[in-house]
Amino acid sequence: MAITGFITDLLASIGRTVLGLCSTAGHLAIFTAQAVSHCLRPPFFLGEIARQFLKIGYFSLPVVGMTAVFTGAVLALQIYVGSARFNAESAVASIVAIGIVRELGPVLGGLMVAGRVSAAIAAEIGTMRVTEQIDALTTLSTNPFKYLVTPRLIAATVAMPILVAVADAIGIMGGFLVGVGRLGFNEGAYLNNTVDFLEFDDVFSGLVKAAVFGFIIALMGCYQGYNSGRGAQGVGRATTNAVVGASVLILAANYVLTELFFSA
Amino acid sequence: MSETPKIELKGVAKAFGSNAVLRGVDLSVAKGESMVIIGGSGTGKSVTLKCILGLIRPDAGEIHVDGARVDRSSGRSRDAMLDKFGMLFQGGALFDSLTVWQNVAFRLLHGKRKLPNDEARAIAIEKLKRVGLKEKTADLFPAELSGGMQKRVGLARAIAAAPEIIFFDEPTTGLDPIMADVINDLIRELVTEIGATAMTITHDMSSVRKIADNVAMIHEGVVQWCGPIGEMENSGNAYVDQFIHGRADGPIEAVR
Numbered sequence: 001m002a003i004t005g006f007i008t009d010l011l012a013s014i015g016r017t018v019l020g021l022c023s024t025a026g027h028l029a030i031f032t033a034q035a036v037s038h039c040l041r042p043p044f045f046l047g048e049i050a051r052q053f054l055k056i057g058y059f060s061l062p063v064v065g066m067t068a069v070f071t072g073a074v075l076a077l078q079i080y081v082g083s084a085r086f087n088a089e090s091a092v093a094s095i096v097a098i099g100i101v102r103e104l105g106p107v108l109g110g111l112m113v114a115g116r117v118s119a120a121i122a123a124e125i126g127t128m129r130v131t132e133q134i135d136a137l138t139t140l141s142t143n144p145f146k147y148l149v150t151p152r153l154i155a156a157t158v159a160m161p162i163l164v165a166v167a168d169a170i171g172i173m174g175g176f177l178v179g180v181g182r183l184g185f186n187e188g189a190y191l192n193n194t195v196d197f198l199e200f201d202d203v204f205s206g207l208v209k210a211a212v213f214g215f216i217i218a219l220m221g222c223y224q225g226y227n228s229g230r231g232a233q234g235v236g237r238a239t240t241n242a243v244v245g246a247s248v249l250i251l252a253a254n255y256v257l258t259e260l261f262f263s264a
Numbered sequence: 265m266s267e268t269p270k271i272e273l274k275g276v277a278k279a280f281g282s283n284a285v286l287r288g289v290d291l292s293v294a295k296g297e298s299m300v301i302i303g304g305s306g307t308g309k310s311v312t313l314k315c316i317l318g319l320i321r322p323d324a325g326e327i328h329v330d331g332a333r334v335d336r337s338s339g340r341s342r343d344a345m346l347d348k349f350g351m352l353f354q355g356g357a358l359f360d361s362l363t364v365w366q367n368v369a370f371r372l373l374h375g376k377r378k379l380p381n382d383e384a385r386a387i388a389i390e391k392l393k394r395v396g397l398k399e400k401t402a403d404l405f406p407a408e409l410s411g412g413m414q415k416r417v418g419l420a421r422a423i424a425a426a427p428e429i430i431f432f433d434e435p436t437t438g439l440d441p442i443m444a445d446v447i448n449d450l451i452r453e454l455v456t457e458i459g460a461t462a463m464t465i466t467h468d469m470s471s472v473r474k475i476a477d478n479v480a481m482i483h484e485g486v487v488q489w490c491g492p493i494g495e496m497e498n499s500g501n502a503y504v505d506q507f508i509h510g511r512a513d514g515p516i517e518a519v520r
């Protein structure tokens with residue numbers, strides 16, 4: 001009796017979780033479709049887009065830059081250790097560059113920005129939901145999707161590739177500083193190695209990833225904020241869910257995109 | 265009375281989970297009339313207004329504005345419907361990323377007929393003066409104002425685009441008695457001079473006496489009594505009597 005009861009409870013809770021996930025995925029898909037369709041139709045709130053661009057892009061520069069410089073530095077040390085075992089130390093410069101540009105720049109940058117921006121967006125829109133500001137927008141004949149969601153999506157999708165391009169440069173510089181200052185590479189040789197072996201596709205694929213991650217970051221922030229529960233607790237939960245959701249989706253999307261570029 | 269009512273609710277019901285808030289609200293508001301809704305807190309007065317605006321979708325019933333059904337409308341027809349409305353939310357609901365004047369002029373800046381900044385600002389300042397706020401508040405942010413001031417900015421925003429229908433959700437709550445009277449006069453003026461149709465939620469009986477043409481009392485999800493203000497004192501309705509005299513004992517249970 002007790003055992004069957006326990007098993008039924010367990011199955012029920014697993015079932016509930018699975019159903020919950022499916023319903024969230026469905027809601028998110030509808031939300032995404034709506035948001036994208038508004039991105040393509042006027043009116044556009046250009047002032048809002050510019051404001052969000054500044055907030056999301058410009059003010060994330062320090063975080064992303066710091067992440068990049070230390071990542072580049074660590075990468076140079078670790079790759080030196082590995083390549084020394086094959087007497088291939090000269091490869092350090094180009095592997096650092098490729099690692100940063102293809103993978104670590106966009107992914108680590110994306111995760112850092114997810115922590116900063118997804119949370120901020122979810123908290124702001126969630127608070128607007130809870131304090132009836134979204135209802136007020138609607139009664140003032142302004143579509144909240146157009147006014148709140150669209151500008152953030154556009155701004156983040158455009159800002160992330162620019163941020164990551166800057167991060168790439170800073171990360172490579174981090175590797176250069178360690179390579180020259182600590183590992184005794186010749187400055188000119190290090191830079192030559194970096195430039196000679198870096199291909200257009202390396203940079204391009206990284207920037208495409210960055211754009212997708214930017215979209216995910218804004219989308220999760222907006223989705224969670226827009227559907228925030230009532231009260232301060234609701235906003236708190238929305239914020240957490242936005243960061244966790246954005247981070248997991250970024251890692252998943254990263255795999256899918258890498259697979260696509262790999263087979264292309 | 266043969267004229268189509270400006271707003272008409274027929275059997276509107278809404279439940280949040282197991283909490284059946286509205287259980288069949290019937291209400292009719294004529295053009296140019298000032299209807300006041302009274303009732304205990306949590307009885308669904310705000311929900312009723314939000315149902316009319318389509319912010320909450322009712323589970324059952326019909327809502328008509330100017331004879332057209334609005335509770336299932338969407339897209340263009342809904343936008344056209346909302347253009348007729350101004351709403352003061354119970355909590356103000358000011359946009360905290362915008363300054364006071366940008367809040368007041370929001371519809372003028374972003375709506376159908378986009379006004380240039382300086383014109384919209386001038387209108388905003390005029391409306392702020394009407395609710396007793398000085399010009400210097402125009403460039404502050406909502407967070408820098410007191411609760412009562414925020415409420416008045418919300419009021420200015422509701423009337424800024426000269427709407428045909430205005431909803432006031434507790435316009436005088438949190439105001440001092442003098443300011444409350446200024447707001448009561450303003451609401452009365454909007455109805456008599458501009459011919460706006462108003463629906464006001466309030467707990468303040470002096471406000472009710474001042475602004476109402478008709479009064480509706482909501483309790484337990486239905487309109488218990490609806491009639492002209494002159495008949496309120498002698499309504500013969502036990503709910504209304506208890507409410508307007510603020511007695512603890514009567515048919516409305518005061519949960520302790």
Ligand SMILES: Nc1ncnc2c1ncn2[C@@H]1O[C@H](COP(=O)(O)OP(=O)(O)O)[C@@H](O)[C@H]1O
Binds near residue numbers: 285304310
């Ligand atoms: N969005 C919502 N979700 C769940 N419950 C709600 C929501 N809005 C209002 N309620 C509930 O409906 C009831 C009536 O609320 P309301 O209309 O705001 O009361 P009042 O008459 O004081 O304005 C309350 O019990 C409230 O908890």
Ligand SMILES: [Mg+2]
Binds near residue numbers: 310311433
């Ligand atoms: Mg209320």
